[in-house]
Amino acid sequence: MHELAVCTVEVEGAVRLDGYVREFADGVMWIGSQNLVRGFTEGERVVLRVLDDQRGECVYGGVVGRMSADLLGCAQVELLSTLQKRAVARVQVHVECEGWVRFPDGADVPDDEAADIDPETGERRRRFTVLDVSAHGMRMMAMTALPIGSLVRFVFPELSEAFWLHAEVVRAQPSRSGTHYGCQFRDASPRELDDLFSYVLRTQGALRRQQMLSRE
Template identity: 65%
Template structure:
C-alpha cells in the first residue's frame, strides 16, 4: 500500500525528512530517500504525511525501528486522519509563466510595484509579472517571483503545461522570502469545474511521470 507515494516525516510541526513510501506491509512502513537519511532517530515517534493518488493525504504516527542508509522503517504505525485526493493532490514542478497582477494596497510592502500605464489593452491597475510555478494542485499553487505581491494581490495567467489554454486567476494568501525571490502561496479563484478537472488531471499525469522516472532510476 502507498508504494512510491510521496511521504514527509514530521515532528514539532516541521519536516525533518522528505521521501517516498517503499513498502507498507504487515504494519511496517518503509520510507526511502534520494540521499542518506538524516534528522531521524531510532525509537523516536514521528508523524508521517503520505500523499497517495488513490487515497489522498493519509497522516500516520509511527516509531522508528531501523535506519539503514537511505531507508527508515516505522513500526506501530497508526492512521490519524485522511483527506480526499482532489483536495490535496499536488506536484512539484518548475514552469516559467508570464501574466498580469493586480497588486493589493499595502503601505507596509516596500518596493511594491506601481501600475504601468503603458500596459495598453490591459486593466490600468494591472502590471506585467513573470514567475516560476514551483508546485501546483487543482486548487492552488506555490510560485516564486521577484515582484512584490502583498497578501490579497490577484494574479491571472495561462499555465502553459495544460492541454487547454485558459486564463487562471489566483489570490496570494501567504509570502515567504528566499535568497532567489519570494515564494508565494496562492489559491485559485473563479475556476470552473472543467478547469478544476483539467488541473487535477495534469497533477495526476505529472505525478505518474515522476513515479516512472523513480522506477527507472
C-alpha cells in the first residue's frame, strides 16, 4: 500500500526526511530517499505523512527501526488520521494550452476573425497559459479578455489521458504580463477528478525531488 507515494518523516513537528514509500506491509513502512538518511536513532518515535493520490493525506505514527544510506525502516506503524486533500492540493505549472470559449449572454464580445469561431457552437478559439492547477480548478493567464462567467473547453496536455475539461471563469486580476483568471472545473466525472488529483500529487513529488537534488 502507498507504494511510490510522496512521504515526509517528522520528529517533534519538524521534517527530517523527504522521500517516498518503497514498501508498507504488516505495520512496517520503508521510506526511500535521494538524500542521505541520517540523524535518526533506533526506537525514536516519528510521524510519517504520506500523500496518496487515492487516499489523500495519511498520517501515521511509528518508531525508527533499521536504516541504510538511502532507506529508513519504521516499525509499529499505525494510522493516526486521514485528510482528503482534493480541495486544497494545488501545484504551480506553466503549461501552454489552446481551447474554446463560450461567452456569457450579454457580455461584450470582441470582434474576432471568422476563422476563430466554431460555426456550430459559436465558441471562440483562445490560447492561454495554465499557471496552477488542482482537482477542482485552475489559475490561467490570457492576453485576450474573458468576461466573468465565460466557459472554457480544452484538453490539458499534461494528463495521461486526453479528455475535455470544462472550466468557468469566476474571477479576474490584471497583471503586467496579461490578466490572470481563476476558474472552477464544471461537470468533471469522478475518473477525471482522480486523474487531475493524481497529476497534482505526481507533479508536487517531482518538484520536491528536484528541490532535494538542487540542495545536494
